[in-house]
Amino acid sequence: MSEMIETKQALDRVIALHPRLADKRWSEHTSASRQEEFERLVLSCGCELVHSQVVKVRKVLPSTLIGPGQADEVAHVAEMEEVAVVFVDHQLSPIQQRNLEKAFNTKVVDRTGLILEIFAARAKTREGVMQVELASLNYQISRLVKSWTHLERQRGGVGFMGGPGERQLELDRRMIRDKIKVVENDLAKVRQMRSTQRDGRKRRDILTVALVGYTNAGKSTLFNHITKADAYVADQLFATLDPTLRQTKLKNGVTLMMSDTVGFVQELPHELVDAFRATLEEVIEADLILHVRDIADPESKNHKAVVLQTLEELGLDGDYAPPMIEVLNKVDLAPHVKTTIREDINGSRIALSAHTGQGVDDLLALLGKWSELNMVELQLRLPLSDGKTLAWCHEHGSVLKQQANADDLNIWVRMSPKFQGYVQQWVVT
Numbered sequence: 204m205s206e207m208i209e210t211k212q213a214l215d216r217v218i219a220l221h222p223r224l225a226d227k228r229w230s231e232h233t234s235a236s237r238q239e240e241f242e243r244l245v246l247s248c249g250c251e252l253v254h255s256q257v258v259k260v261r262k263v264l265p266s267t268l269i270g271p272g273q274a275d276e277v278a279h280v281a282e283m284e285e286v287a288v289v290f291v292d293h294q295l296s297p298i299q300q301r302n303l304e305k306a307f308n309t310k311v312v313d314r315t316g317l318i319l320e321i322f323a324a325r326a327k328t329r330e331g332v333m334q335v336e337l338a339s340l341n342y343q344i345s346r347l348v349k350s351w352t353h354l355e356r357q358r359g360g361v362g363f364m365g366g367p368g369e370r371q372l373e374l375d376r377r378m379i380r381d382k383i384k385v386v387e388n389d390l391a392k393v394r395q396m397r398s399t400q401r402d403g404r405k406r407r408d409i410l411t412v413a414l415v416g417y418t419n420a421g422k423s424t425l426f427n428h429i430t431k432a433d434a435y436v437a438d439q440l441f442a443t444l445d446p447t448l449r450q451t452k453l454k455n456g457v458t459l460m461m462s463d464t465v466g467f468v469q470e471l472p473h474e475l476v477d478a479f480r481a482t483l484e485e486v487i488e489a490d491l492i493l494h495v496r497d498i499a500d501p502e503s504k505n506h507k508a509v510v511l512q513t514l515e516e517l518g519l520d521g522d523y524a525p526p527m528i529e530v531l532n533k534v535d536l537a538p539h540v541k542t543t544i545r546e547d548i549n550g551s552r553i554a555l556s557a558h559t560g561q562g563v564d565d566l567l568a569l570l571g572k573w574s575e576l577n578m579v580e581l582q583l584r585l586p587l588s589d590g591k592t593l594a595w596c597h598e599h600g601s602v603l604k605q606q607a608n609a610d611d612l613n614i615w616v617r618m619s620p621k622f623q624g625y626v627q628q629w630v631v632t
Contacts, residue, residue: 215250216285218252218254219290224263268295277306282308314470336386340379340382344380412489413493414462415495416494420466421532426449496529496531498532499534542565544569577619577620578600586612589612592626600617603617
């Protein structure tokens with residue numbers, strides 16, 4: 204018998220390039236943190252990172268971003284290491300990308316393209332796939348500039364008529380624009396469906412709590428702990444892409460709808476912010492935001508700034524912003540962090556560990572307190588035979604106590620003021 208030899212497909216060998224522009228102040232710590240984050244993004248694509256290089260850019264060149272000597276140096280490494288792709292931690296213009304590909308003799312992918320690649324690999328639901336597709340199409344249409352210039356030499360005819368290169372470029376643009384319209388229409392239907400679902404939750408007086416935060420801050424772990432769900436959890440960037448919603452019932456009887464959302468990252472491409480608006484509407488329409496922070500990360504303060512800036516881009520600023528609680532996660536690795544509770548809940552800070560469960564009960568207690576802020580407590584006197592109203596009170600409020608007499612049933616119930624009219628005839632004044 205011939206020997207069976209298992210072969211494993213080799214990973215693409217890649218380089219990570221980290222431009223450091225002179226007009227932006229880079230501390231040693233910030234530069235190292237940004238470099239580590241980008242390398243983790245590269246590894247998330249399933250590549251073999253064989254070289255990582257910081258390039259100081261004194262003057263940005265419109266043609267290549269970096270200088271010719273620096274490009275030659277990278278090209279030499281790419282040739283020696285037999286590299287397939289060079290990932291650049293900066294947004295490149297189509298011209299810069301094309302010229303760098305010629306200089307390196309490899310494929311070149313900028314930061315936006317890398318994040319889109321990861322999102323495309325991770326999206327699972329139909330909505331998530333559509334959102335990534337829309338972002339990719341908007342990105343691709345800007346990459347078509349002069350991509351068919353090799354055909355222009357074949358141009359024939361006279362006057363203003365363009366050659367085959369120009370026609371092919373217009374055909375590609377038209378095809379992409381048509382596809383964008385189709386995807387946008389499909390996403391509009393998804394947005395309408397989500398809006399209908401949210402209206403239904405509001406009619407049933409279900410409060411919505413959205414978890415937001417920097418990528419890999421521990422949102423999905425906390426989400427699973429609170430809702431007993433099984434959302435995908437991994438120690439990697441952008442582990443969660445598709446929105447996940449689960450109901451959970453607090454000890455005071457109030458039902459909450461918890462929403463787990465995609466993590467934010469520095470310089471999140473605008474294509475993704477726009478394309479993921481349907482998903483992020485769960486954040487926009489939330490009654491409360493839980494901002495989950497990895498408090499053990501030295502860059503936690505910078506990550507907080509990124510999240511707040513992204514929320515501002517979504518229109519959640521000032522009077523338009525719902526109350527927010529900071530969840531300082533991984534306190535088991537940073538025991539010096541303390542909980543701070545404010546009277547109106549907004550701006551409170553809860554120190555916990557989603558991994559060990561430490562402090563999660565404190566968060567649930569705070570959510571219970573917040574859920575009761577705008578509720579009213581009523582005493583109702585119901586006929587003993589009126590089981591229908593009693594069941595309604597259990598469904599739409601929290602029955603605190605009930606006492607049966609010979610002729611009637613007294614109950615004390617906590618509920619939203621908007622439901623008070625339904626039970627007004629039974630209220631004891």
